[in-house]
Amino acid sequence: GQQVMQIPQYQHVQEGEDFTTYCNSSTTLSNIQWYKQRPGGHPVFLIQLVKSGEVKKQKRLTFQFGEAKKNSSLHITATQTTDVGTYFCAVAGGTSYGKLTFGQGTILTVHP
């Protein structure tokens, strides 16, 4: 099945610092999704990227899809304590519609 590597596994930042997590695949992706899971909560969809080189912004969050559609990044500018949680990328898992393969996730801790 589809595999995706996500790094780093953990990231500790001071409030106000920036944060970036990366997802990499050895194969070309049709699209990539990003989810956020707050501590003790469940994953919530953030965004989907489809086009080569696509960049989308949601307030302080910037999502990028690589030109070759093999990697993606999520960048948070000036982190806040509300940003804490685990960020996952997810890619289509083969021919079964709707099936996703999730990256291992990056656990973000923000120190006030």
Next chain:
Amino acid sequence: DGGITQSPKYLFRKEGQNVTLSCEQNLNHDAMYWYRQDPGQGLRLIYYSQIVNDFQKGDIAEGYSVSREKKESFPLTVTSAQKNPTAFYLCASTIRRESQNIQYFGAGTRLSVL
């Protein structure tokens, strides 16, 4: 209020016991999924179902069983054959669209072994 409801929120299993986790959705979604999440880990797919009365094994199906008798319901049974069942179990669903397959998650069930 539409969404996915998982119950119970916490569940304790005795050794040798089968337990069933409930997942109900009123979103009229076609596909449903069960994931297992261990502390600090990602989501691993246990089983999924794209239509009623049909389901497929995911990456870690051993020791688990499911049924899909109704579109709205996709219960997961953790059998006694699952030797390490302590984890956070998440149910998700998605509607069939060509361009998107966003998954919507329930609040999860935390299963522990007594």
